[in-house]
Amino acid sequence: MPLKPHETEADFATEDEVWPLLKAMGVTTEDVSIHQWAFYRHHARMADTWRAGRIFLAGDAAHLMPPWAGAGMQTGMRDVHNLGWKLARVLKGELDESWLDTYETERRPNAAFYTGLAVQLGRVIKQEATPAEIEEMNRVPENTVTPFEPPLIAPPVLDEGWIRGPVGDASIVGRMVPQPITGDTTGRMARLDDLLGDGFVLLGADADPATLLSPGEKAGWDALGARYIAIRPKSSYTQGPDELVDLDELLLPWLARYGVRAIAVRPDRFVAAADVSGLAAPALPAVALTDERSAR
Numbered sequence: 001m002p003l004k005p006h007e008t009e010a011d012f013a014t015e016d017e018v019w020p021l022l023k024a025m026g027v028t029t030e031d032v033s034i035h036q037w038a039f040y041r042h043h044a045r046m047a048d049t050w051r052a053g054r055i056f057l058a059g060d061a062a063h064l065m066p067p068w069a070g071a072g073m074q075t076g077m078r079d080v081h082n083l084g085w086k087l088a089r090v091l092k093g094e095l096d097e098s099w100l101d102t103y104e105t106e107r108r109p110n111a112a113f114y115t116g117l118a119v120q121l122g123r124v125i126k127q128e129a130t131p132a133e134i135e136e137m138n139r140v141p142e143n144t145v146t147p148f149e150p151p152l153i154a155p156p157v158l159d160e161g162w163i164r165g166p167v168g169d170a171s172i173v174g175r176m177v178p179q180p181i182t183g184d185t186t187g188r189m190a191r192l193d194d195l196l197g198d199g200f201v202l203l204g205a206d207a208d209p210a211t212l213l214s215p216g217e218k219a220g221w222d223a224l225g226a227r228y229i230a231i232r233p234k235s236s237y238t239q240g241p242d243e244l245v246d247l248d249e250l251l252l253p254w255l256a257r258y259g260v261r262a263i264a265v266r267p268d269r270f271v272a273a274a275d276v277s278g279l280a281a282p283a284l285p286a287v288a289l290t291d292e293r294s295a296r
Contacts, residue, residue: 165277180248
């Protein structure tokens, strides 16, 4: 319950002073008993940098957002997931340390988006938004390739970072791969993630994606330990260990929606590249190191 501009915490020092807030909402002593009350101030803040040498910031340490959208914890979990798989591979010597600089590049736009969403939703809840603003917030885009999903439940996307090709409504790059039930040559049926493993993988729409690569492009993915898997339609069958059947008939239509024959998928299941814009392994984005970071 937001306090009014002229109110302070001192105005609600006793239970008798708190009750008017509840009664204004129709809550009476017959409904609840007050055991405790507290005040807090929420902020919309973001750290200037999320990395200083061996130190990384994630979650509330990197960005604070109002609670209105209930997105703070999910945003922090996505931070740690993004950093975690990269850090694990760097520590194992599988990836260069420069990969760690993609963490903030990829996560900052998403954190900023949900912070803005929380601020706007708070204005609605506090009845500060005008009818025209609310209408604009609820406007559903027309003539889009990607089916509209409300921002609060839509999967996250990558706007920049370790990706190749354009991003946006009509592009598959930067999107998360769906999770249909798929089948392998042994008859096992499971979610796509469970059959792909936890590494880099290229998926082909009823085709071996390796056949769409130049020798140089394949060498780049081989260096990352990538797998090459053909996704077969439900009406087909697998002939080898590097083929899966799209039993839910979800993945192949999803690829067809964006007009692609093959995609490169990161360990976190974001699409890094597609054949329509080039399947070569993306280059690491250049990051300018500050004097402070260099000194550390």
